[in-house]
Each structure stands twice: as C-alpha cells, then as structure tokens.
Amino acid sequence: MIGEDFNRRTALNLMGLGLAGAASGALAQAPGRKLGYAIVGLGGYATRQIMPQFRNCRSSRLVALVSGTPEKLARYGDEYGIPKTHRYSYANYDRIRDNPDIDIVYVVLPNNMHAEYSIRASQAGKHVMCEKPMAVSAAECEAMIAAAKRANRKLMIGYRSRFEPHNVLAIQLARQAHVGRTRIVTAEHGFNAQPNQWRLDKALAGGGSLMDIGIYSLNAARYLTGEEPVSVTAVESTDKSDPRFRTVEDQINFMLRFPSGAIADCVSSYSSNHNRYRVVGTDGWIDLEPATSYEGQRMRIRKDGKEAVRDVPPGPVNQFVGQLDHLSECALTGRQPIVAGEEGLADLRLIEAIYRSAREGRQIKLA
Amino acid sequence: MIGEDFNRRTALNLMGLGLAGAASGALAQAPGRKLGYAIVGLGGYATRQIMPQFRNCRSSRLVALVSGTPEKLARYGDEYGIPKTHRYSYANYDRIRDNPDIDIVYVVLPNNMHAEYSIRASQAGKHVMCEKPMAVSAAECEAMIAAAKRANRKLMIGYRSRFEPHNVLAIQLARQAHVGRTRIVTAEHGFNAQPNQWRLDKALAGGGSLMDIGIYSLNAARYLTGEEPVSVTAVESTDKSDPRFRTVEDQINFMLRFPSGAIADCVSSYSSNHNRYRVVGTDGWIDLEPATSYEGQRMRIRKDGKEAVRDVPPGPVNQFVGQLDHLSECALTGRQPIVAGEEGLADLRLIEAIYRSAREGRQIKLA
Structure with missing residues (x-):
C-alpha cells in the first residue's frame, strides 16, 4: 500500500508538470491486471494505429471489436484472436454491458457518432476513451460528461500528443x-x-x-x-x-x-x-x-x-501505448485522466x- | 542608345518576375555618372547600415549630410569627406535646392518627420528615398506622392528586402x-x-x-x-x-x-x-x-x-547597395522604382x- 501511495503521489506530482508520459512510467512497477478494451469502429486509425499497440501495453489489452461491417469483424477478430462472443455489430452494441471482459470502450467512429456511442458505453457501465473531436457540439460533450458521471465511470479524450x-x-x-x-x-x-x-x-x-x-x-x-x-x-x-x-x-x-x-x-x-x-x-x-x-x-x-x-x-512507450495505459491506470487507481471529457468540452x-x-x-x- | 534600350527592356522583363536585384545587374555595364545622395538624419541605421555602403555603389555616391547635431555633422562629414558646404542643419535644410551635387535625398528620420522632410526635398527638386514606414498616416503618404509628382521627381520607399x-x-x-x-x-x-x-x-x-x-x-x-x-x-x-x-x-x-x-x-x-x-x-x-x-x-x-x-x-551587390542604386538608375532612366510611394501608401x-x-x-x- 505504501508503494502504491508513493507511486500515485509521484505520478500526481509529475502530472502537475505536464509529464504525462513520465507519470505513466512511475507506475511501471505497479502490478495489476490488464483492463480490456473494446474498439468501436474499424477504420484506418483504429486498425493501423491503435490496435497494433496493445501488444506493448502493460495495463491494457484488446478484448472486443464493434463494427457494422461483418467482413471487418471477421478479419480483425481472427487477426487479434478475438472470440466470436466478443465481436459486436451496432445492432447488438448495448450487449457489451453483459461482457465483464470489457472495461473500456474506445470510440473511433465518425465525429457525429461520438456522443451516442460514448453515452451508450457509459450507460453500459464501461469507461470510455473517445477520439477527438469529442463530439460535434459542446452540448453533446456536456451530455457525455454527465453520462459518465452518472455511471461513475471515466471519460477520456484521445489527445495522444499529451x-x-x-x-x-x-x-x-x-x-x-x-x-x-x-x-x-x-x-x-x-x-x-x-x-x-x-x-x-x-x-x-x-x-x-x-x-x-x-x-x-x-x-x-x-x-x-x-x-x-x-x-x-x-x-x-x-x-x-x-x-x-x-x-x-x-x-x-x-x-x-x-x-x-x-x-x-x-x-x-x-x-x-x-x-x-x-x-x-x-x-x-x-x-x-x-x-x-x-x-x-x-x-x-x-x-x-x-x-x-x-x-x-x-x-518507455510510444504516445499510443501511453494514452491507452493512462486510461487503464486511471480506471484502476481512481485518478482523473489528464485529458478528461472536460478537456474535449473546452475545445x-x-x-x-x-x-x-x-x-x-x-x-x-x-x- | 540601342544598348540603353536593351538594358531597360531586360530590366523591365526581370522586374516582372520580381527580380529586382537581377534588374539592377542588367545595368551593370551601363556607363553613367553616379547620382549624389544627401542623408537626412544621422541615427544608427543611417550611419552603420546605409552610409558605409556607398563605396560599393556603381550609380550612387554620398555627397551631403543633414543633421540637427553639429557634432554628428562634423564627425561623419570628416569621415566621409563631405565638404562643409554640403553639411546642413534642419534650419537651412531647404537650401539643398541650390546644391546641384544633390540628386537624391534619403530620409532616415523618426517616422513622424518622414512626410515633412520628403515633401520639402521634392519641393527642392530632388528625388526622394524615404525609410519605411513611409509616414504615420495614409494621408501623409498621399501628400508625399503628390509632392513628388508635382516636382516630376522619383519617390521610393526603403523596402530593402526587395x-x-x-x-x-x-x-x-x-x-x-x-x-x-x-x-x-x-x-x-x-x-x-x-x-x-x-x-x-x-x-x-x-x-x-x-x-x-x-x-x-x-x-x-x-x-x-x-x-x-x-x-x-x-x-x-x-x-x-x-x-x-x-x-x-x-x-x-x-x-x-x-x-x-x-x-x-x-x-x-x-x-x-x-x-x-x-x-x-x-x-x-x-x-x-x-x-x-x-x-x-x-x-x-x-x-x-x-x-x-x-x-x-x-x-553582385548586397540589399543596401541594390536599393541605393535602384533609385539612382530609375532617376537616370526614367523608370518607376519597384517600391515607389504607392507601395508605402498601400502598407x-x-x-x-x-x-x-x-x-x-x-x-x-x-x-
């Protein structure tokens, strides 16, 4: 417990300097399970930039996929060893609620779908990572923040440069x-x-x-x-x-x-x-x-x-890995992400x- | 005459490409006298940047100085071999009219004096080079352009980067x-x-x-x-x-x-x-x-x-020399400077x- 407390304090101090990467580093020795991500939307950014990064994560793993295109679900599901039970269409998306392997939903859809799919993920009891722009209006952002708060779950925006x-x-x-x-x-x-x-x-x-x-x-x-x-x-x-x-x-x-x-x-x-x-x-x-x-x-x-x-x-890790693990570690430790929903709302x-x-x-x- | 016409045409063509430096170069072989400059205002820019450049000019020479500080007139007058008859105060500035050695007046004064000293130079029948900003208002610029036009003399602004x-x-x-x-x-x-x-x-x-x-x-x-x-x-x-x-x-x-x-x-x-x-x-x-x-x-x-x-x-020459000789050569050939008063007015x-x-x-x- 002392160790965790120390790590967390160090992390928070570094955070104050904007040292997000280093902050993740401070938790490097912290044992703990890997949180499970579901990727929603299998476009180029998700498949080429995000999904290949899980192999380098220490606190995150890819456990589920959501797509409207059955061919993509099959192709990437097979490539990443995702069982058929963990492959979702938009029609049965809300059933992620019943899958305890999914801790975090990462929304990588066109902008106009960010709010809806983030809010439904919060309502399903999941933490949410949402690509930027957070939504297409400030009003949508506010609704997303409210939904995460009601569900007592984290909401983070994909500002990877941090x-x-x-x-x-x-x-x-x-x-x-x-x-x-x-x-x-x-x-x-x-x-x-x-x-x-x-x-x-x-x-x-x-x-x-x-x-x-x-x-x-x-x-x-x-x-x-x-x-x-x-x-x-x-x-x-x-x-x-x-x-x-x-x-x-x-x-x-x-x-x-x-x-x-x-x-x-x-x-x-x-x-x-x-x-x-x-x-x-x-x-x-x-x-x-x-x-x-x-x-x-x-x-x-x-x-x-x-x-x-x-x-x-x-x-120690690249920006994609740092971002994925930051939310996992925030979810595990109760910390607020450095780029929470409020950051997306401000933009x-x-x-x-x-x-x-x-x-x-x-x-x-x-x- | 054929030579001059050729040079002028070449210069105008190059001008169209913005090749001001090259345009000056086209006149390199043109024989002709050096026009005489009077420098008005002996501050740092005039004494450190402009005056040392005349030795490299092919169409311009320093012949007169104007300053309100007798010590500066003595010091720079001696340094550049300017006879006492060619050293002016602001009180007798208008007497440049009677000095045929002065072809061009270069105004390097604080901005609020640009218009007055340029207009008085035009009225004395001299071509004018004026530092930028041309003046402190568009109205002053218009008056300067009108004065040069009435005197049928050139007016150029010191946009040396050109x-x-x-x-x-x-x-x-x-x-x-x-x-x-x-x-x-x-x-x-x-x-x-x-x-x-x-x-x-x-x-x-x-x-x-x-x-x-x-x-x-x-x-x-x-x-x-x-x-x-x-x-x-x-x-x-x-x-x-x-x-x-x-x-x-x-x-x-x-x-x-x-x-x-x-x-x-x-x-x-x-x-x-x-x-x-x-x-x-x-x-x-x-x-x-x-x-x-x-x-x-x-x-x-x-x-x-x-x-x-x-x-x-x-x-072939640096920007300071190019600028000084450009006005001399425009005055000699009747061309309009590429950075005439209208350019300063536009700014x-x-x-x-x-x-x-x-x-x-x-x-x-x-x-």
Missing part, C-alpha cells in the same frame, strides 16, 4: 519559462484532403478542417500556455467551387488571446500541409516540426541567441466560438 | 507556384524593444511594433502573394503597466485575406524575437529564417515530401485598417 515525449517536454519547458515568459504561440496543422471521405461530409464530421486537424493547433495553444483564452478571432477561406468543400470549410485560421497577454496564431487547413508549432517567449523559442505526427517529432530551441536541435530520448466550446467569429466577422469574447 | 537575393527568389518561386498555389503565408517579425527610444513614443513613431517591425510581416505577405488583401482582422496585446508601452502597442497580430483565397497570418511584437516567413502552397512550402535581417538569410524548401536547404548565391492604408480592426474587435473589409 503522451508524446517532445510535446511533454515542450509543455514543461514552456511552463517553466525556459525561453522566458510566453508571448506568442504559432500552431499550424493541415493536410491536402483527399475527396470522397466522411471527413468532408458535414453531417458526419460536424465541420471541416477545424474539427479534424485544426483542433491540434487549438489544443496545442492551450496545453503550451496552460491557459484558457479570453477571446477568439477567426477568418475562413473556402473555395466553394472545389467539390471537396461543398459542406465543410477548407482553411480557418484563428487567433486566441490569453489572460497572461499571450496570443496564439493558429492555422487549420484542408488544402496545404502543416504540422508545427512554436512557443515564443521573451528570451527565445521552442519549435516542434513535425509536432503532432504519429512519429518523427523534432525539437529546436533558440535561447541566448543560439539555435540548436534538442534531442529528446524516447519514452468544442472554442471551436463553436471560432466558427461564430468567422461567420460574424468579429472577435468573440469568452466568459 | 533587393535581397533570398527574398527575390522566394517571390519568384511563390509566384511561379513552385510549391503549388499559395494557400497560407505566415510571417513573423518582432524584437524585444529596449526602453527609452523614439520608437516607443507615439508622437514620434506614429505607433508601436506594427509601424516599426510588423510592417515587414505585412509587406512580405503582399510581395509573396503579389495580391492586395480584401480584409484584415487584428488582435492586440499590450501590457500597459510595462513602461515601454505607455503610448504604443506591443503585440499586434493580424490575418489578411487575399482575392485568391490565400490567408496571411502575421505576427508583430515588441516583446519577443521573430524574423521568419513561410509560403505554404498546395504542394509544399518555402521558408525563410531569418527572412528580412541585414544578412544571414536562410531558405528551406519542402516539396514532394522532401525538405532541403536551398543555397542562394549572393547577388499605411493596411496599417490603419489593422489598428482599426484591433480597436473595434472586428474584421475590416477593404475597398
């Missing part, structure tokens, strides 16, 4: 004023969207680049400053004659003003490639490019007039304000 | 869509302002970081896209308790929307160091950091998924709109 060592270090250095007091954050995320995918259908995605990739710029601005903006100001640019952008926005760039006086300048684009951010303080800057990719992050620091690459040692409130600012051509002040 | 090889190449590549159609330009300029200087006095400077250093972000966004914005949206952040910022703004960040749909995200700061820009096209990007420094520019290009440093050979109109947008918290549409 478990990636370069990002963890950038947060730590920025908040310790390693390059002085933060004045400007620039954050750019975008890619050239391929046509004919659910991301480009507003009914499914809830919005365009901002919902999908711009949310990385937004979330980074918040985690790097550790502050909540007092105003947002946005400009949209979408070529409506481009068949990709009939229902969703292409570019939407926005500025956030923080209580400290820092400003974040953020890019979100579906027609150009961006993956970087820079924290500019009074004495230099911290630059990540790529910043929030699956791998290959690179950090440069300018301080005292000198610029250098900062090598960051890999963590959705800002996303709604960003859209409103662009639409109305004015700054939106936040409560 | 004569710097990395910038010249960036313009050429961006407009040729080397990395695809331009979607986003990010441009950041700032430095940590030292207290107690005229730049921080609104009466002299006309404004804060935007007038002094943010104008580089603004001008770069325009020269890289080759477009004029249809709207500006700005956010200011100034700590009024900082004694440096009693009368002028610290940070003012702004977004420009262009007719093509491209957006520029621009930083202007007096409390953090920035000197970079990036043109992001549909197929990659062109990055300069530093971008608009006196020397040391570095270009990186990302294209087809590969990133590389692009070595840019130095031009001042936008600067006024940026201030208004920040003040009113809304997007300002431009005619």
